[in-house]
Amino acid sequence: MHIELKRICCPIDFSDAATHSLRYGLTLAQQFGAQLHLLHVVQDIMPTVAEPGMAILPSDELIRNLEAGAKEGLEKAIPEDWEHSVDLLHVVRQGLPFHEICRYAKQEEVDLIILGTHGRSGLAHFLMGSVAERVVRAAPCPVLTVRNPEHEFILPD
Numbered sequence: 001m002h003i004e005l006k007r008i009c010c011p012i013d014f015s016d017a018a019t020h021s022l023r024y025g026l027t028l029a030q031q032f033g034a035q036l037h038l039l040h041v042v043q044d045i046m047p048t049v050a051e052p053g054m055a056i057l058p059s060d061e062l063i064r065n066l067e068a069g070a071k072e073g074l075e076k077a078i079p080e081d082w083e084h085s086v087d088l089l090h091v092v093r094q095g096l097p098f099h100e101i102c103r104y105a106k107q108e109e110v111d112l113i114i115l116g117t118h119g120r121s122g123l124a125h126f127l128m129g130s131v132a133e134r135v136v137r138a139a140p141c142p143v144l145t146v147r148n149p150e151h152e153f154i155l156p157d
Helices: 018-034 061-077 097-107 121-126 129-139
Strands: 009-010 035-043 048-051 054-056 086-093 112-116 143-146
Touching: 009 018, 009 097, 009 129, 018 035, 018 112, 018 143, 035 097, 048 112, 086 097, 097 112, 097 129, 112 129, 129 143
Parallel strands: 009 035, 009 112, 035 086, 112 143
Antiparallel strands: 048 054
């Protein structure tokens, strides 16, 4: 029996937790010769209510600017000290993050999702929920969640 990873998805929200989990994605992709899909989900923007009965909808230009910024961020996401060659794909989607991560993993036949946890607890967790928790429950493949900082198994060369 052996493990074969061809496609690894690493959702990136540009947080410290996501940056930390990216090192796991890079290392595993390099060791298995897998393609690494860096995925950022531009969250649906709800209409802003300026006054009762008056909603301001986000413009197409705002959405395009958010997507362009996300693409630029993905291009710069690889740590400067990373020296290995990895086959990378940069993908930006729009929607509800956990839903789009799971949908993408299914569409692209991803073998493993690696994502960071933000460590929210108490009221923040109750109100906002956890994208990682929802991905674990709904993903079509195994999910590796990475806490920052935690017991590390990636060691410097």
